[in-house]
Amino acid sequence: MSESRPIKPPLTLYLAAPRGFCAGVDRAVQIVELALQKWGAPVYVRHEIVHNRFVVDGLREKGAVFVDELDEVPDDRPVIFSAHGVPKSVPAEARARNMVFVDATCPLVSKVHVEAERHHADGLQMVMVGHAGHPEVLGTMGQLPAGEVILVETVEDVGRVTPRDPQRLAWITQTTLSVDDTAEIVAALQARFPAIVGPAKDDICYATTNRQAAVKAIAPKIDALLVIGAPNSSNSRRLVEVGRSAGCAYAQLVMRAADIDWRALEGIRSVGVTAGASAPEVLVDEVIAAFAGRYDLTVELVETARERVEFKVPRILREPAPG
Known part of the structure; x- marks a missing residue:
């Protein structure tokens, strides 16, 4: 007589799309x-x-x-x-x-660099919305001479900005920020400095925007959200914040399946899974497999956009090596 296997509890996994590599x-x-x-x-x-x-x-x-x-x-x-x-x-x-x-x-970060240089050439001082110490922020601020870029991280920071000339300002943003938080900070900048010049839309990249929209779409359906990504990944951390803001009581960043806190997930009926823009799909597959090992799993794709963006590699790598 064969041993009966324990019955796995049912679970629906809502898989966000777009997710992962940009x-x-x-x-x-x-x-x-x-x-x-x-x-x-x-x-x-x-x-x-x-x-x-x-x-x-x-x-x-x-x-x-x-x-x-x-x-x-x-x-x-x-x-x-x-x-x-x-x-x-x-x-x-x-x-x-x-x-x-x-x-x-x-190339979307390079576009912000060009924007900053153009405004600088027009005699404007820059206000950058971003996270202090992030490599992208250091790189963008490093396009211009010291003192030409003022960094703000919050709405409160906007109140502390002391520009050289309030009539000669422009704003730019890091590409991996929360869309909603950035909109609030930009609104505060425009309220305090009505003459401030900005891009037609913020500099947040398509991939960041799309991944946040997909999280908002699955948030009402789920008991928990897992974001696959690294602790130093700005866009991944923003996805956790967006999930919490959209009503997910439990939203966590995990680097891979081994980091999942299964005890915290006891009793859930549905889970959302997404991945930051620097997390490869193999790690998503690993997480889905881990859930399939513990639950009677149904996977549902929630797709809010399709991405067809491709960037060419630099010419030096398309040319054969000399000799």
């Missing part, structure tokens, strides 16, 4: 892989190419060496700048040392 992350990872193919190992990368340990460890195994600063890179090896962008001083140093370098800055 075009900028996909391009950055490709850049490292193509550089390794072209020049062989080691290829150096200044900072994490994207904020995901699984991705970084995978590239490290293939021969990428991650460093904090250029002085850790030998002159005769190629170096790649991360997707978050770098201050102008970094490529300037690389050129001074005659290094081969490849800039993997996301």
Whole structure:
């Protein structure tokens, strides 16, 4: 007589779409892989190419060496700048040392850099909405001379801004912020500085916007939300915040399936799963498999947009190696 298996409780898993890799992350990872193919190992990368340990460890195994600063890179090896962008001083140093370098800055971040430079050329001082210390913020602020970019993180910060000339201001934003929070901060800037100039819409990228919209769509259906992503990933942390703001009593960031707190999920009937823009789909599959092992699982896709954005890799990687 065969042993009866315990009956698994039913669970519906609502899978958000879009989720996971965006075009900028996909391009950055490709850049490292193509550089390794072209020049062989080691290829150096200044900072994490994207904020995901699984991705970084995978590239490290293939021969990428991650460093904090250029002085850790030998002159005769190629170096790649991360997707978050770098201050102008970094490529300037690389050129001074005659290094081969490849800039993997996301084109949507580069667009903000160009915007900042254009406003600066017009004599405007910049107010940037972003998170202090984030590599993208450091890179964007580093496009202009010191003092030309004032950083604000909250509506309260707006009240403390002391510009050189309140009539000569422009605003820009980090690309991975909460859409709703940023709208509040921009409204506060416009109320305090009516002459402030800004982009036609904020600089938050399509992928961040789409992933947040998908979380809002699944939030009313679920008892818990899991966001797959890294603790240092701005866009992943914003997805957790968006889930909580949309009514998810339990919304947590997990790097992978091993990080799931199953005791906290006891008794749930539905769960939402999404992934930040630097989390690969293999980690989503791993989480779904973990739920399937514990529950009688039904997976429902909730798709709020389709993304067809692709960015070309830099020309230097499309050309054959000399010799």
